[in-house]
Every structure is written in structure tokens, then in C-alpha cells.
Amino acid sequence: MFQPAATFLTMSVSSLISYATKLICSNGGSMDYRELHRLVTHYFNDSDNVLLKVLRNKTRFVVAHGKKEQASGDRLSPTCKIFAKTSLRMCKVYPNGSCDNCRALHLCKYFVYQNCLYDNGRCRNxxxxxxxxxxxxxxxHHLQDLEQTELFQLLMQNDVSLLPEICAYYNKGDGDYGSCSFKEKCTKLHVCQYFMQGNCKFVLKCKRSHKCDENTRKKLEDYGFGVKLIQNLPLLYQNMNGINSSSH
Incomplete structure (x- = not known):
């Protein structure tokens, strides 16, 4: 009697991990717990306890509580944010070298950005x-059931190498370029790092840029980003920040 029940629980947890990951990644990489719970309960019966068990899997999900929210052992705040997480990465050597027993994906990074100019079979990568x-x-990594766009969302918000670096010096000091000595020649992004993380307290009074000007857009295009990805960039940084700041 015990073994079938244990097997069913294992299958339920495994299925729910895949389903929750797919839901979150198809909704921009993060969701409020309230909405995730609502959608999951339509698919899984008596899923409350199983969902809590699933979200405690820190290799697959990050739960971010607001400043006034408190975690409880048997419940989560409806407004806490759930992020999809993975340890899978893009290979840093491919395609320019050999990497024996590589445990990272061998893919064209422009394909991941969905902006490869040779996405018709002519790309060498x-x-x-x-x-x-x-x-x-x-x-x-149990990600084989994700759609292509869902997988790319997951990769980009977890693999720091896929996003351009924000200039730390630009975000310090005064003046149009902060303390960045490279100024307009800097290869890093000159944008407010706190805005990109979703927590700038100065908002309209901030001295740092909250928009993608012509220079920043050119850098992003050179990096390989298309128009749609540029528009979604703040969300990617917010998700990455949420994952990194809430992970233990």
C-alpha cells in the first residue's frame, strides 16, 4: 500500500516541477504565487501541498518575499514572486575551442537571442x-519539454554571460557619464542599474538613464539583441537580480 502512494507522489512532484517551470517561463520567467497557484490547481488535483514541496526545490525555483512578507512553513504569501531557475549554462568555449566532457549547451548565442542572421540553415554554429x-x-536538467522560447527565457535570466554588463562606474559619481572614464566609448551599458533591477528609488528624479538611448541601443544591437529582446531587457535583469538576491 505504501509503495504505490510514494510512487504517485514522486510522479506528481516531477510532473508539477515541469509544468510550473513551463508556466513561469511562458509568462516572462517569473510569476506571483497567487497566479501560479491558480493555474496549477486547474491541472493538478489537491496540489497545494505538492506545489509547496516543489517550490522548495532551490535548484529549480526561487521564492522572493517582499519586505513586509514573511515566509511560513505551510504557506506562501499570494504576492511573493516565483522565479524559474536552472544551473544549465551556455558553453563559453564553443565554437572557438575544444571542451572535453562539456556539461554546457553548444548553441549559437544569436539563436538564443532569436536574432541570428543565418537562421535558415546557413549558420556555422x-x-x-x-x-x-x-x-x-x-x-x-529535466528541461526537454520546454518550448524553444521558454528555454531561452530560462537561460537568459540565469546565465550572466548572456546579458551585457551594466557599467558600475557610470552608476557612480556625477556628470553625464558618472565616473566612467571611457564615456561614450565604454562597451558596457550606461543605464541605471537599480532601474534595470526594478528598485530605483529616485524614479523620475534619478540622475542615471532609465531609457535605451541611441548609444545604448547600438551597443545592444552589436551584442546581438533584436528589437523584441531590447524591449524585454529590463525584465531579464529584474529576474536575474531576483534570482541572485533571493538564492541561498
Whole structure:
């Protein structure tokens, strides 16, 4: 009697992890617990306790509580934010070198940005998620059921190498360029780091840029970003910040 119940629980948790990950990634990489709970209960019966068990899996999810919210062992605040997390990364060597026993994806980064100019079979770098190298990695991380856009959302908000760096010196000091000595020649983004993280307290009175000017847009285009990804950039940084600041 005990073994079938344990097996059913294991299957339920595994299925719910995949389903919750898919839901979150298809909704911009993060969701309020209230909305996630509502959608999950439509699919899984008696899922409250199982969902709490799933969200305690810190390798797959991050729960971010607001300043006035408190975590409880048997419940979560409806407004706490749930982020999708993964330890899977893009290979830093591919395609320019050899990496024996590599445990990272071998993919064209412009393909991940959904902005590859050769996305018609002419690209020299892999666009194949089902390759002999990539497919086992996706299965190992239990991500094989994600749609392409869902997977790319997950990768970009977890893999710091996929997002351009925000200039720390620009965000210090006074003047149009802060304390950045490279000024307009700086290769990093000259934007307010707190705005990009979703927590700038100065808002309209902030001395740092809260918009993508022509120079910043040119840097992002050179980095490989298309128009849609540029528009979604603040959300990606906010998600990454939420994951990094709330992970333990």
C-alpha cells in the first residue's frame, strides 16, 4: 500500500516541477504565487501541498518575499514572486575551442537571442537543441519539454554571460557619464542599474538613464539583441537580480 502512494507522489512532484517551470517561463520567467497557484490547481488535483514541496526545490525555483512578507512553513504569501531557475549554462568555449566532457549547451548565442542572421540553415554554429550533445543535457536538467522560447527565457535570466554588463562606474559619481572614464566609448551599458533591477528609488528624479538611448541601443544591437529582446531587457535583469538576491 505504501509503495504505490510514494510512487504517485514522486510522479506528481516531477510532473508539477515541469509544468510550473513551463508556466513561469511562458509568462516572462517569473510569476506571483497567487497566479501560479491558480493555474496549477486547474491541472493538478489537491496540489497545494505538492506545489509547496516543489517550490522548495532551490535548484529549480526561487521564492522572493517582499519586505513586509514573511515566509511560513505551510504557506506562501499570494504576492511573493516565483522565479524559474536552472544551473544549465551556455558553453563559453564553443565554437572557438575544444571542451572535453562539456556539461554546457553548444548553441549559437544569436539563436538564443532569436536574432541570428543565418537562421535558415546557413549558420556555422548549432541551432539544434536535439543534437547528440544538447539533447542529453536538456534531459538531465529535466528541461526537454520546454518550448524553444521558454528555454531561452530560462537561460537568459540565469546565465550572466548572456546579458551585457551594466557599467558600475557610470552608476557612480556625477556628470553625464558618472565616473566612467571611457564615456561614450565604454562597451558596457550606461543605464541605471537599480532601474534595470526594478528598485530605483529616485524614479523620475534619478540622475542615471532609465531609457535605451541611441548609444545604448547600438551597443545592444552589436551584442546581438533584436528589437523584441531590447524591449524585454529590463525584465531579464529584474529576474536575474531576483534570482541572485533571493538564492541561498
Amino acid at each position: 548549432s541551432h539544434d537543441l536535439n543534437s547528440d550533445h544538447n539533447s542529453p543535457l536538456l534531459r538531465y
